[in-house]
Amino acid sequence: MELEQKFKQTLEKIKLNKKDKILVALSGGKDSTVTAYLLKKFGYNIEGFHINLSMGEYSKKCLEAVEKLCNNLGINLHIYNIKNEMGGSMCYIRTAIQTSHGKGLKNCAICGVIKKWIMNREARKLKVNKIATGHNLDDEAQTFLMNILKGSPQLSANSGAITRNVKDKKFITRIKPLFYIAENDIREYAKKKKLPVVFEHCPCAIDSYRIQIRQFTNSLSKKEKENIMKNFDKLSDKIQKLKSEDAELHYCEKCGEPSRKKICRMCEMIK
Numbered sequence: 327m328e329l330e331q332k333f334k335q336t337l338e339k340i341k342l343n344k345k346d347k348i349l350v351a352l353s354g355g356k357d358s359t360v361t362a363y364l365l366k367k368f369g370y371n372i373e374g375f376h377i378n379l380s381m382g383e384y385s386k387k388c389l390e391a392v393e394k395l396c397n398n399l400g401i402n403l404h405i406y407n408i409k410n411e412m413g414g415s416m417c418y419i420r421t422a423i424q425t426s427h428g429k430g431l432k433n434c435a436i437c438g439v440i441k442k443w444i445m446n447r448e449a450r451k452l453k454v455n456k457i458a459t460g461h462n463l464d465d466e467a468q469t470f471l472m473n474i475l476k477g478s479p480q481l482s483a484n485s486g487a488i489t490r491n492v493k494d495k496k497f498i499t500r501i502k503p504l505f506y507i508a509e510n511d512i513r514e515y516a517k518k519k520k521l522p523v524v525f526e527h528c529p530c531a532i533d534s535y536r537i538q539i540r541q542f543t544n545s546l547s548k549k550e551k552e553n554i555m556k557n558f559d560k561l562s563d564k565i566q567k568l569k570s571e572d573a574e575l576h577y578c579e580k581c582g583e584p585s586r587k588k589i590c591r592m593c594e595m596i597k
Protein backbone atom coordinates (compact mmCIF):
# COMPACT_ATOMS: atom_id res chain seq x y z
CA MET A 327 0.00 0.00 0.00
CA GLU A 328 1.36 3.38 -1.06
CA LEU A 329 0.75 5.12 2.27
CA GLU A 330 2.51 2.41 4.27
CA GLN A 331 5.44 2.43 1.82
CA LYS A 332 5.86 6.19 2.12
CA PHE A 333 5.65 5.93 5.90
CA LYS A 334 8.40 3.27 5.95
CA GLN A 335 10.57 5.28 3.54
CA THR A 336 10.31 8.31 5.82
CA LEU A 337 11.38 6.24 8.84
CA GLU A 338 14.35 4.95 6.83
CA LYS A 339 15.25 8.46 5.74
CA ILE A 340 15.33 9.72 9.34
CA LYS A 341 17.09 6.50 10.45
CA LEU A 342 14.60 5.72 13.20
CA ASN A 343 15.94 2.98 15.45
CA LYS A 344 13.77 0.17 16.80
CA LYS A 345 15.53 0.65 20.14
CA ASP A 346 14.33 4.25 20.37
CA LYS A 347 11.64 4.86 22.96
CA ILE A 348 9.06 6.98 21.17
CA LEU A 349 6.28 9.00 22.74
CA VAL A 350 3.45 9.57 20.26
CA ALA A 351 1.51 12.79 20.79
CA LEU A 352 -2.08 11.58 20.43
CA SER A 353 -4.84 14.13 19.94
CA GLY A 354 -7.64 11.73 19.03
CA GLY A 355 -7.54 12.94 15.41
CA LYS A 356 -6.75 10.84 12.33
CA ASP A 357 -3.11 11.91 11.85
CA SER A 358 -1.69 11.06 15.26
CA THR A 359 -3.83 7.91 15.38
CA VAL A 360 -2.44 6.64 12.06
CA THR A 361 1.09 7.58 13.20
CA ALA A 362 0.77 5.43 16.34
CA TYR A 363 -0.96 2.61 14.49
CA LEU A 364 1.78 2.34 11.85
CA LEU A 365 4.72 2.78 14.21
CA LYS A 366 3.32 -0.09 16.28
CA LYS A 367 2.58 -2.16 13.17
CA PHE A 368 6.20 -1.81 12.03
CA GLY A 369 7.55 -2.89 15.41
CA TYR A 370 8.64 0.38 17.02
CA ASN A 371 8.71 0.91 20.77
CA ILE A 372 5.96 3.44 21.39
CA GLU A 373 3.89 4.88 24.21
CA GLY A 374 1.01 7.34 23.90
CA PHE A 375 0.76 10.83 25.34
CA HIS A 376 -2.47 12.80 25.37
CA ILE A 377 -3.05 16.35 26.57
CA ASN A 378 -6.63 16.69 27.78
CA LEU A 379 -7.37 20.31 26.88
CA SER A 380 -10.68 20.24 28.81
CA MET A 381 -12.60 21.77 25.91
CA GLY A 382 -16.01 20.26 26.76
CA GLU A 383 -17.57 17.45 24.72
CA TYR A 384 -14.87 17.63 22.05
CA SER A 385 -12.13 16.84 24.57
CA LYS A 386 -14.19 14.01 26.07
CA LYS A 387 -14.55 12.39 22.62
CA CYS A 388 -10.83 12.81 21.95
CA LEU A 389 -9.89 11.20 25.26
CA GLU A 390 -12.21 8.24 24.61
CA ALA A 391 -10.73 7.72 21.12
CA VAL A 392 -7.16 7.84 22.43
CA GLU A 393 -7.92 5.42 25.26
CA LYS A 394 -9.54 3.02 22.82
CA LEU A 395 -6.58 3.20 20.42
CA CYS A 396 -3.98 2.57 23.13
CA ASN A 397 -6.05 -0.28 24.47
CA ASN A 398 -6.34 -1.82 20.98
CA LEU A 399 -2.62 -1.40 20.33
CA GLY A 400 -1.65 -2.63 23.81
CA ILE A 401 0.49 0.42 24.58
CA ASN A 402 0.87 2.63 27.67
CA LEU A 403 -0.99 5.91 27.64
CA HIS A 404 0.12 8.95 29.63
CA ILE A 405 -2.51 11.63 30.13
CA TYR A 406 -1.76 15.23 31.02
CA ASN A 407 -4.85 17.05 32.23
CA ILE A 408 -4.32 20.73 31.59
CA LYS A 409 -7.02 21.77 34.06
CA ASN A 410 -5.40 19.87 36.92
CA GLU A 411 -1.82 20.73 35.99
CA MET A 412 -2.17 24.36 34.89
CA GLY A 413 -5.30 25.47 36.74
CA GLY A 414 -7.68 25.94 33.81
CA SER A 415 -8.93 24.60 30.49
CA MET A 416 -7.13 25.58 27.27
CA CYS A 417 -10.01 27.99 26.51
CA TYR A 418 -9.55 29.67 29.90
CA ILE A 419 -5.75 29.92 29.62
CA ARG A 420 -5.98 31.16 26.04
CA THR A 421 -8.55 33.86 26.87
CA ALA A 422 -6.41 35.06 29.78
CA ILE A 423 -3.36 35.30 27.48
CA GLN A 424 -5.34 37.10 24.76
CA THR A 425 -6.73 39.54 27.33
CA SER A 426 -3.28 40.50 28.56
CA HIS A 427 -1.49 40.40 25.17
CA GLY A 428 -4.22 41.67 22.86
CA LYS A 429 -6.13 39.72 20.22
CA GLY A 430 -3.08 39.50 17.95
CA LEU A 431 -2.19 36.08 19.34
CA LYS A 432 -4.33 33.48 17.57
CA ASN A 433 -5.92 30.47 19.29
CA CYS A 434 -3.80 27.82 17.57
CA ALA A 435 -0.57 29.78 18.00
CA ILE A 436 -1.12 29.93 21.77
CA CYS A 437 -2.30 26.33 22.03
CA GLY A 438 0.62 25.13 19.87
CA VAL A 439 3.25 26.82 22.05
CA ILE A 440 1.69 25.46 25.25
CA LYS A 441 1.39 21.91 23.90
CA LYS A 442 4.99 21.87 22.64
CA TRP A 443 6.25 23.13 26.00
CA ILE A 444 4.27 20.44 27.88
CA MET A 445 5.33 17.68 25.47
CA ASN A 446 9.05 18.35 25.73
CA ARG A 447 8.97 18.58 29.52
CA GLU A 448 6.84 15.47 30.03
CA ALA A 449 8.74 13.44 27.41
CA ARG A 450 11.96 14.21 29.26
CA LYS A 451 10.43 13.02 32.54
CA LEU A 452 9.37 9.80 30.81
CA LYS A 453 12.94 9.36 29.50
CA VAL A 454 11.97 8.86 25.86
CA ASN A 455 14.36 9.58 22.96
CA LYS A 456 11.82 10.82 20.45
CA ILE A 457 8.45 12.53 20.26
CA ALA A 458 6.34 11.57 17.21
CA THR A 459 3.63 13.91 16.00
CA GLY A 460 1.01 13.49 13.29
CA HIS A 461 1.93 16.46 11.07
CA ASN A 462 1.18 15.58 7.46
CA LEU A 463 2.13 16.83 3.99
CA ASP A 464 -0.69 19.39 3.95
CA ASP A 465 0.26 20.79 7.40
CA GLU A 466 3.90 21.08 6.40
CA ALA A 467 3.19 22.67 3.00
CA GLN A 468 0.95 25.20 4.80
CA THR A 469 3.62 25.99 7.41
CA PHE A 470 6.32 26.43 4.78
CA LEU A 471 4.09 28.74 2.69
CA MET A 472 3.02 30.71 5.78
CA ASN A 473 6.64 31.32 6.76
CA ILE A 474 7.48 32.46 3.23
CA LEU A 475 4.44 34.78 3.14
CA LYS A 476 5.49 36.24 6.51
CA GLY A 477 8.90 36.94 4.96
CA SER A 478 10.55 34.60 7.47
CA PRO A 479 11.56 31.36 5.71
CA GLN A 480 14.18 30.85 8.43
CA LEU A 481 11.31 29.88 10.75
CA SER A 482 11.27 26.61 8.81
CA ALA A 483 14.99 26.06 9.41
CA ASN A 484 14.61 23.28 11.96
CA SER A 485 11.62 21.68 10.32
CA GLY A 486 11.56 18.41 8.43
CA ALA A 487 10.58 14.81 9.10
CA ILE A 488 13.03 15.05 12.02
CA THR A 489 14.08 18.20 13.89
CA ARG A 490 17.34 19.41 12.43
CA ASN A 491 20.37 20.80 14.19
CA VAL A 492 18.96 20.84 17.68
CA LYS A 493 21.26 18.80 19.87
CA ASP A 494 20.64 19.46 23.52
CA LYS A 495 20.12 17.11 26.42
CA LYS A 496 16.93 18.94 27.45
CA PHE A 497 15.42 18.99 23.97
CA ILE A 498 13.68 15.80 22.84
CA THR A 499 14.02 15.18 19.10
CA ARG A 500 10.68 15.39 17.28
CA ILE A 501 9.79 13.22 14.31
CA LYS A 502 6.95 13.52 11.80
CA PRO A 503 6.51 10.16 10.05
CA LEU A 504 3.58 11.50 7.95
CA PHE A 505 5.66 14.41 6.62
CA TYR A 506 5.31 13.26 2.99
CA ILE A 507 1.77 11.84 3.19
CA ALA A 508 -1.29 13.81 2.06
CA GLU A 509 -4.15 14.46 4.45
CA ASN A 510 -6.81 12.86 2.22
CA ASP A 511 -4.83 9.61 2.01
CA ILE A 512 -4.52 9.53 5.82
CA ARG A 513 -8.27 10.12 6.24
CA GLU A 514 -9.07 7.26 3.85
CA TYR A 515 -6.57 4.95 5.56
CA ALA A 516 -7.99 5.66 9.04
CA LYS A 517 -11.50 4.91 7.77
CA LYS A 518 -10.43 1.75 5.94
CA LYS A 519 -8.70 0.41 9.07
CA LYS A 520 -11.67 1.50 11.23
CA LEU A 521 -9.36 3.27 13.67
CA PRO A 522 -10.96 5.10 16.62
CA VAL A 523 -10.75 8.68 15.37
CA VAL A 524 -12.58 11.93 16.09
CA PHE A 525 -13.14 13.40 12.64
CA GLU A 526 -14.81 16.63 13.72
CA HIS A 527 -12.68 19.76 13.86
CA CYS A 528 -11.47 21.37 17.05
CA PRO A 529 -14.07 24.02 18.08
CA CYS A 530 -11.30 26.53 18.82
CA ALA A 531 -9.61 26.45 15.41
CA ILE A 532 -11.78 29.30 14.15
CA ASP A 533 -9.53 32.28 13.67
CA SER A 534 -6.29 30.81 12.49
CA TYR A 535 -4.34 32.36 9.64
CA ARG A 536 -3.65 28.74 8.76
CA ILE A 537 -7.30 28.28 7.75
CA GLN A 538 -6.87 30.82 4.95
CA ILE A 539 -3.70 29.09 3.78
CA ARG A 540 -5.43 25.70 4.05
CA GLN A 541 -8.18 26.91 1.71
CA PHE A 542 -5.45 27.67 -0.81
CA THR A 543 -3.56 24.37 -0.36
CA ASN A 544 -6.86 22.47 -0.57
CA SER A 545 -7.18 23.83 -4.10
CA LEU A 546 -3.80 22.29 -5.05
CA SER A 547 -3.28 18.75 -6.30
CA LYS A 548 -1.37 16.18 -4.24
CA LYS A 549 1.50 16.46 -6.74
CA GLU A 550 1.68 20.23 -6.27
CA LYS A 551 1.76 19.85 -2.47
CA GLU A 552 4.50 17.24 -2.81
CA ASN A 553 6.41 19.66 -5.03
CA ILE A 554 6.23 22.36 -2.34
CA MET A 555 7.90 20.00 0.12
CA LYS A 556 10.43 18.75 -2.46
CA ASN A 557 11.45 22.39 -2.87
CA PHE A 558 11.60 22.72 0.89
CA ASP A 559 13.98 19.75 1.05
CA LYS A 560 16.15 21.26 -1.71
CA LEU A 561 16.26 24.65 -0.01
CA SER A 562 16.57 23.52 3.59
CA ASP A 563 20.38 23.86 3.79
CA LYS A 564 20.17 27.39 2.41
CA ILE A 565 17.31 28.25 4.78
CA GLN A 566 19.45 26.97 7.64
CA LYS A 567 22.07 29.60 6.80
CA LEU A 568 19.45 32.36 7.15
CA LYS A 569 19.16 31.65 10.84
CA SER A 570 20.82 34.30 12.95
CA GLU A 571 23.35 33.40 15.59
CA ASP A 572 21.03 34.45 18.40
CA ALA A 573 18.84 31.56 17.31
CA GLU A 574 21.16 29.21 19.22
CA LEU A 575 19.49 27.20 21.93
CA HIS A 576 19.66 28.48 25.52
CA TYR A 577 17.63 27.66 28.60
CA CYS A 578 14.72 29.89 29.54
CA GLU A 579 15.60 32.04 32.54
CA LYS A 580 12.18 31.43 34.06
CA CYS A 581 11.29 27.79 33.47
CA GLY A 582 14.63 26.28 32.41
CA GLU A 583 13.22 24.78 29.20
CA PRO A 584 15.20 24.97 25.92
CA SER A 585 14.58 28.32 24.22
CA ARG A 586 16.03 30.46 21.44
CA LYS A 587 15.53 33.57 23.55
CA LYS A 588 16.30 34.44 27.17
CA ILE A 589 12.65 33.88 28.04
CA CYS A 590 10.82 31.11 26.18
CA ARG A 591 7.62 31.74 24.23
CA MET A 592 5.56 29.95 26.85
CA CYS A 593 6.83 32.12 29.75
CA GLU A 594 6.57 35.20 27.53
CA MET A 595 2.87 34.45 27.03
CA ILE A 596 1.93 33.58 30.59
CA LYS A 597 3.88 36.33 32.39
Ligand code: SF4
Pocket residue numbers: 433434435437438528529530531
Ligand atom coordinates in the same frame (compact mmCIF):
# COMPACT_ATOMS: atom_id res chain seq x y z
S1 SF4 B 1 -6.85 23.16 16.39
FE1 SF4 B 1 -5.73 24.84 17.36
S2 SF4 B 1 -6.83 25.26 19.27
FE2 SF4 B 1 -7.51 23.23 18.55
S3 SF4 B 1 -6.17 21.77 19.60
FE3 SF4 B 1 -5.22 22.22 17.61
S4 SF4 B 1 -3.77 23.91 18.01
FE4 SF4 B 1 -5.21 23.77 19.76
Ligand SMILES: [Zn+2]
Pocket residue numbers: 578579580581582583589590591592593594
Ligand atom coordinates in the same frame (compact mmCIF):
# COMPACT_ATOMS: atom_id res chain seq x y z
ZN1 LIG C 1 10.15 29.45 29.98
